[in-house]
Amino acid sequence: MKMKWIACLLLGMTALGSQAQQNQTSILKRVRQKGWELDLKAGINIGGFSPLPLPVEIRSIDSYNPTLAVQLGLDITKWIDDSRIWGITSGLRFENKNMTTRATVKNYGMEIIGGDGNRMKGNWTGGVRTQVQNTYLTLPVLASWKASPRWILHAGPYFSYLLDGTFSGDVYEGYLREGDPTGDKINFTNGAVATYDFSEHERKFQWGIQVGADWKAFSHLKVYTHLTWGLNDLFEKDFQTITFAMYPIYLNLGFGYTF
Secondary structure: OHHHHHHHHHHHHHHHHHHHHHHHHHHHHHHHHOOEEEEEEEEEEEEEEEOOOOOOOEEEEEEEEOOOOEEEEEEEEEEOOOOOOEEEEEEEEEEEEEEEEEEEEEEEEEEEEOOOOOEEEEEEEEEEEEEEEEEEEEEEOEEEEEOOOOEEEEEEEEEEEEEEEEEEEEEEEEEEEEOOOOOOEEEEEEEEEEEEEOHHHEOOEEEEEEEEEEEEOOOOEEEEEEEEEEOOOOEOOOOOOOOOOOEEEEEEEEEEEEO
16 A cells, blocks of 8 residues: 555656646747747856056066856847847856966056055066956846857847955065155065055946857757957056056857757
């Protein structure tokens, strides 16, 4: 008797699961018939924050490491014509934009934190290590064009909100001129370093342009790439320590599942 009840229970659960799957399939089918398309995407960001053009204060880029920067998101496309050639794509994505660099600079605006905790501001000449680890919530608003049954091209603006950000590093093997390029000279040699942290001066809102393409590998699987180019400075307007604007420029590579 007990085995009979267990068998009935398993049979009922199987039937409910099958019915739920059928209902889900039916809903997705109706959504697609109305011209909507949903893509769940995952990828990595490769790039950095850079001034354009490279200012004279930066004499050389000695090393660059993009570090691991992931992106997860949901894209929603509404095809606006019967042939489903043109559409509008939006959605939300959670993404990291990171980098670590080493550079040699001259008269580079800097505010360092000494070993005693005191802050010194002026112009730095020597080595600079910079680490950026930013997390954004991003909303793209893109025009989409289906160039062929497998290729879809996208272009348009994006808008990002900084959820958590770090812009910090250290200076080494050089000297600081306090106040201005003719101020008192403070040397950092023989392995001496001083840190800096500009995280609290990062701008909360970023916006820029995104262009990219999706390639349909299988009926539900896409491979995609897009380039995002920020159009406003990483730092707040009243932040004057770094005297040039820095823009996020990132290439994203990943895959997506189409529902």
